[in-house]
Amino acid sequence: HFLFTNMMKNKLREHHLLCLQGFKGYGYNDSFVKNMTYINNLRKSENTTITITNKADDICRCCPNLKNDLCGNEKQNAEIIKMDNEILSKIDNSKEYDALKLFNETKHIFNSKNSVKDVCEDCCWHEECLFYKNLK
Numbered sequence: 001h002f003l004f005t006n007m008m009k010n011k012l013r014e015h016h017l018l019c020l021q022g023f024k025g026y027g028y029n030d031s032f033v034k035n036m037t038y039i040n041n042l043r044k045s046e047n048t049t050i051t052i053t054n055k056a057d058d059i060c061r062c063c064p065n066l067k068n069d070l071c072g073n074e075k076q077n078a079e080i081i082k083m084d085n086e087i088l089s090k091i092d093n094s095k096e097y098d099a100l101k102l103f104n105e106t107k108h109i110f111n112s113k114n115s116v117k118d119v120c121e122d123c124c125w126h127e128e129c130l131f132y133k134n135l136k
Contacts, residue, residue, distance in 0.1 A: 010050050010058050014054060052093035
């Protein structure tokens with residue numbers, strides 16, 4: 001017998017915990033935007049769990065810059081890892097999270113421009129990002 005549940009599981013890399021909070025429909029291409037919109041809606045619903053990873057995740061899989069599970073070129077990938085590590089220093093990636101609780105916790109930890117300086121400041125999306133724009 002099979003057990004069916006409404007539980008949705010997502011794998012997200014650390015910096016995407018912030019990106020999703022500021023997402024408003026921009027992206028690299030249509031496929032990326034549709035996927036990001038889908039994942040953004042899932043993270044706001046009950047019964048969604050998230051595992052945090054420091055590798056390509058469910059958002060990256062639709063990114064045109066993903067090559068051999070790395071973001072763009074080595075320099076770009078190193079920047080992404082640096083961003084991820086900054087968030088990883090404040091959030092445990094060894095467990096599975098309830099999405100609503102995780103994003104609530106993330107909002108409390110990263111609540112000022114100073115708290116995301118090393119993550120968001122050099123991001124190419126921060127001019128459009130609602131998360132970044134709403135920080136003081």
